[in-house]
Amino acid sequence: MSQTVAETQSPVATPSVMMRLLRRPLALTGLIIIMVVVLAALFAPWLAPYDPYEQFFEGLTIEGAPLPPNAQFWFGTDLVGRDLFSRLIYGAQTSLIIGVVANGIAVVIGSAVGISAGYFRGWVDTVLMRFTDLMMAFPALLLAIVLAAIFSPSLWIVAMVIAMVNWVQIARVTYTETRSIAERDFVVAERAMGAGAGRILFRHILPHLLSTIIVWATLGIATTVLLEATLSFLGIGVQPPIPSWGNIIFENQTYFTSAPWLVFIPGVAILALALAFNLVGDALRDILDPTQQGRH
Amino acid sequence: MTIARAKDIISATGLLEVSGLTVQVATPTGARTVVDDLSFTLESGKTLCIAGESGSGKSMTALSLMQLLPKPMARVSAGTAILAGRDILALPEAEMRQVRGQRIGMIFQEPMTSLNPVLSIGKQLAGAISAHGGLSEKAIRARALELLDQVQIPEPARRLKQYPHELSGGMRQRVVIAMALAQNPQILIADEPTTALDVTVQAQILALIRKLQADLGISVIMITHDMGVVAEMADDVLVMQHGRMVEHSPASVIFSKPRHPYTRELLAAVPRLGEMTGTTEPKRVAARPGTGPDKPLVAEPLVSVKDLTVRFDIKGGILQRPVQRVHAVEGVSFDIMPGETLSLVGESGCGKSTTGKALLNLIPWQGDIRVGGRSTRGLAPRAMRPVLRDVQMIFQDPYASLDPRMRVGDLVAEPLQIHGLASGSALEDRVAYLFKRVGLSTDQMRRYPHEFSGGQRQRICIARALSLSPKLIVADESVAALDVSIQAQVLDLLQDIQNETGMSYLFISHDMAVVEQISHRVAVMYMGRFVEMGSRAQIFENPQHEYTKKLMAAVPVADPSRPRRAFMEKAEDLPSPVHGLTYTPPRQTAHDIGDGHLVWLGD
Numbered sequence: 001m002s003q004t005v006a007e008t009q010s011p012v013a014t015p016s017v018m019m020r021l022l023r024r025p026l027a028l029t030g031l032i033i034i035m036v037v038v039l040a041a042l043f044a045p046w047l048a049p050y051d052p053y054e055q056f057f058e059g060l061t062i063e064g065a066p067l068p069p070n071a072q073f074w075f076g077t078d079l080v081g082r083d084l085f086s087r088l089i090y091g092a093q094t095s096l097i098i099g100v101v102a103n104g105i106a107v108v109i110g111s112a113v114g115i116s117a118g119y120f121r122g123w124v125d126t127v128l129m130r131f132t133d134l135m136m137a138f139p140a141l142l143l144a145i146v147l148a149a150i151f152s153p154s155l156w157i158v159a160m161v162i163a164m165v166n167w168v169q170i171a172r173v174t175y176t177e178t179r180s181i182a183e184r185d186f187v188v189a190e191r192a193m194g195a196g197a198g199r200i201l202f203r204h205i206l207p208h209l210l211s212t213i214i215v216w217a218t219l220g221i222a223t224t225v226l227l228e229a230t231l232s233f234l235g236i237g238v239q240p241p242i243p244s245w246g247n248i249i250f251e252n253q254t255y256f257t258s259a260p261w262l263v264f265i266p267g268v269a270i271l272a273l274a275l276a277f278n279l280v281g282d283a284l285r286d287i288l289d290p291t292q293q294g295r296h
Numbered sequence: 297m298t299i300a301r302a303k304d305i306i307s308a309t310g311l312l313e314v315s316g317l318t319v320q321v322a323t324p325t326g327a328r329t330v331v332d333d334l335s336f337t338l339e340s341g342k343t344l345c346i347a348g349e350s351g352s353g354k355s356m357t358a359l360s361l362m363q364l365l366p367k368p369m370a371r372v373s374a375g376t377a378i379l380a381g382r383d384i385l386a387l388p389e390a391e392m393r394q395v396r397g398q399r400i401g402m403i404f405q406e407p408m409t410s411l412n413p414v415l416s417i418g419k420q421l422a423g424a425i426s427a428h429g430g431l432s433e434k435a436i437r438a439r440a441l442e443l444l445d446q447v448q449i450p451e452p453a454r455r456l457k458q459y460p461h462e463l464s465g466g467m468r469q470r471v472v473i474a475m476a477l478a479q480n481p482q483i484l485i486a487d488e489p490t491t492a493l494d495v496t497v498q499a500q501i502l503a504l505i506r507k508l509q510a511d512l513g514i515s516v517i518m519i520t521h522d523m524g525v526v527a528e529m530a531d532d533v534l535v536m537q538h539g540r541m542v543e544h545s546p547a548s549v550i551f552s553k554p555r556h557p558y559t560r561e562l563l564a565a566v567p568r569l570g571e572m573t574g575t576t577e578p579k580r581v582a583a584r585p586g587t588g589p590d591k592p593l594v595a596e597p598l599v600s601v602k603d604l605t606v607r608f609d610i611k612g613g614i615l616q617r618p619v620q621r622v623h624a625v626e627g628v629s630f631d632i633m634p635g636e637t638l639s640l641v642g643e644s645g646c647g648k649s650t651t652g653k654a655l656l657n658l659i660p661w662q663g664d665i666r667v668g669g670r671s672t673r674g675l676a677p678r679a680m681r682p683v684l685r686d687v688q689m690i691f692q693d694p695y696a697s698l699d700p701r702m703r704v705g706d707l708v709a710e711p712l713q714i715h716g717l718a719s720g721s722a723l724e725d726r727v728a729y730l731f732k733r734v735g736l737s738t739d740q741m742r743r744y745p746h747e748f749s750g751g752q753r754q755r756i757c758i759a760r761a762l763s764l765s766p767k768l769i770v771a772d773e774s775v776a777a778l779d780v781s782i783q784a785q786v787l788d789l790l791q792d793i794q795n796e797t798g799m800s801y802l803f804i805s806h807d808m809a810v811v812e813q814i815s816h817r818v819a820v821m822y823m824g825r826f827v828e829m830g831s832r833a834q835i836f837e838n839p840q841h842e843y844t845k846k847l848m849a850a851v852p853v854a855d856p857s858r859p860r861r862a863f864m865e866k867a868e869d870l871p872s873p874v875h876g877l878t879y880t881p882p883r884q885t886a887h888d889i890g891d892g893h894l895v896w897l898g899d
Contacts, residue, residue, distance in 0.1 A: 184696060185691050185692075185693055185696035185697040186696060186697050186698055186699045186700075188658060188691070188697070189689070189691060189697040189698075189757075189760075190699075190710075191656075191658055191677070192656045192658060192684065192688065192689045193684065193688070193710060193711040193714055193760075193764075194677070194680065194681040194684040194685075194711070194714050194715060195710070195714050196677065196678070196714075197677075199714065203699075203702075204699050204701075204702075207701045208701065289701065290700070290701055290703075290744045290746075291700045291701065291744065291746050
């Protein structure tokens with residue numbers, strides 16, 4: 001099998017993670033979706049057919065109702081006659097920052113707290129996990145409202161607020177897993193060799209947590225995008241008229257029966273992004289786990 | 297084949313006639329045959345032992361007879377098993393459920409996992425008794441009590457309300473046997489029923505199965521890797537290798553005149569208690585210079601342990617205060633000389649592994665441990681590092697102790713990197729040397745642990761332990777998880793390393809026969825203390841303490857001509873090392889009965 005390759009070349013020279021990712025059709029689909037969203041976010045001013053803030057006179061019917069998808073406005077228009085397609089493209093910036101950056105920070109904080117509490121135990125465990133429990137008991141939305149109210153609302157503040165409330169679940173899950181891994185023989189064997197905490201945590205425990213972290217991170221994308229929408233809805237998130245996928249849904253949800261595209265299209269966008277990250281995450285987990293590969 | 301089958305149908309002399317049984321397992325590279333054309337007859341009221349090493353297909357045979365093969369990966373691709381005129385391999389699931397329990401009962405290896413931890417013993421027994429309905433509550437309870445009594449569980453009425461975790465391993469296995477017997481099956485299939493148990497408990501369970509068989513007139517198919525158990529139990533023996541039957545004879549013939557070379561190999565690899573009588577050095581180890589029966593040791597001890605005590609608090613209640621205490625090790629003292637193997641032998645929970653871990657500061661302990669004259673008490677992990685260069689450890693389960701996500705070459709290199717002893721090409725050379733030293737090829741370095749067999753993995757663990765050139769290796773049950781033939785090879789490797797480098801071992805084991813082969817000195821542990829310590833010859837040829845004698849008597853001996861052990865009227869269990877907070881262990885003092893042979897007796 002690939003044994004001969006492995007014997008003659010250094011591990012770096014075996015097919016790179018990226019190449020192996022591209023070979024999987026599902027992962028490739030996910031990567032393409034992510035790339036499309038990233039490009040849309042980066043090049044919004046050039047890609048969007050209209051100004052996302054402009055309220056078109058011809059964007060509403062005589063009665064003042066929004067237009068369904070048509071030749072001029074591909075995804076239709078919203079309640080005040082703005083082009084939904086353009087707003088989605090601009091909204092991709094906000095949603096990516098929230099879904100990837102804010103959620104990413106939450107994952108990093110959560111994993112760090114969970115792993116250190118789970119490995120070191122003792123007072124570190126007590127302090128960190130009691131704090132986590134406290135955060136968990138506190139209604140996340142209320143906390144977000146308080147935090148957002150203290151700092152003046154802006155996209156980055158919203159991202160930080162979301163990171164602050166979303167790390168809790170990940171901390172809980174990684175904590176439990178770390179505790180069980182830390183008791184496994186190979187970790188005891190590392191300690192018997194004199195390995196320090198850093199080496200054990202980063203080289204031996206973290207790789208085993210990857211699959212859990214990846215699942216939670218991808219699940220978190222949809223949650224955080226919607227949390228941002230909730231905050232926007234309450235007037236403390238991204239300030240209108242700046243579009244985000246979440247607040248497009250929230251603005252229009254009351255008109256769901258008469259103008260379903262206004263909720264459906266951004267909903268599909270959020271779902272597709274979360275699914276794309278999930279597909280890539282799943283594939284990454286399998287590729288990074290040597291025990292999943294065929295036994296020679 | 298057809299002739300054989302025709303004959304079976306005409307003269308169904310046996311209770312269960314298996315012919316041409318073939319089991320295949322689906323693998324990514326196509327179907328693999330794990331049981332190949334196996335035929336045997338189980339006689340009524342007899343015991344058939346299916347013996348073989350791991351991967352020989354013996355468990356697959358048992359599972360296929362119960363139609364419990366893991367589907368869809370494994371399936372019976374050919375063969376019949378005729379029980380009472382019907383082929384039980386071809387029965388539909390609904391009818392097979394009548395066969396399971398009512399005609400064939402099964403006992404599995406692991407008594408904890410084959411009982412449901414959230415159901416009481418009574419509920420589980422009731423489930424087994426009334427699996428096919430039609431019994432009143434009262435009748436079920438009466439039958440449950442009767443069954444528990446049959447398997448000698450004391451106070452059966454109280455046990456019905458208990459949960460599996462409240463019982464010891466031996467008691468749990470008795471419950472499993474009771475469940476298998478609940479519907480009066482004609483056949484009992486026991487898959488390694490005593491492998492997870494301590495020797496003294498194993499002896500009781502084997503005797504119990506023999507007694508039940510005689511009382512109830514059932515036939516037993518016993519699957520085991522242990523030739524000692526075979527000798528204790530079997531009327532007929534079927535030896536399997538790689539899915540094929542290599543020999544099928546009466547037990548007396550297998551042991552006295554094995555025909556197949558594999559059977560001979562298997563029997564030769566079994567360490568026999570007493571085979572080292574009259575020697576002072578371990579099997580393969582050259583006599584150490586400066587020692588011997590008449591020359592006293594002059595060297596300084598490499599490791600000196602004084603009054604080692606390890607206690608763990610069990611916390612409970614809302615405030616997580618200590619409520620009870622595990623007295624794992626209670627005041628143990630010993631020295632290990634350079635180039636010497638000291639064995640700690642005892643049953644599970646006696647504190648032998650805990651003692652080994654204390655030497656590497658892996659657990660908190662009290663007392664005094666000196667390695668090369670230096671006290672390791674209270675050393676922080678960083679300060680402990682230089683000590684760990686001298687003391688390394690090999691664990692019981694080689695797969696669990698290797699990080700499955702790392703290449704084995706990197707795993708062996710790790711200690712050298714941690715201690716900053718080598719890097720770059722020097723590191724690679726050293727790792728390559730270590731691989732060759734333990735009998736592995738250097739091109740295996742890039743593989744992952746799951747690609748190796750159990751024995752190879754243990755070699756990797758040994759290579760890793762050797763990488764720092766330690767003076768002492770703590771080997772914690774290091775061959776217990778291996779097949780006998782592999783076990784012999786690993787023991788040889790350890791002894792060769794000792795010959796070559798003058799390594800000392802603290803060899804922790806429950807297996808008296810293995811200990812006899814490898815030790816210079818032996819310490820017998822019981823309930824966290826030493827009960828007897830002395831040279832190998834002193835302990836094995838002249839055991840003084842009751843417990844040492846009991847341990848030796850319990851070892852199954854691979855000789856069917858020896859009288860089988862009598863059935864014990866009362867089930868005995870190991871006492872628990874968990875005590876209340878105010879408990880102070882009774883004082884015991886060592887008596888030297890000559891030449892450093894110490895026996896501890898209560899005051």
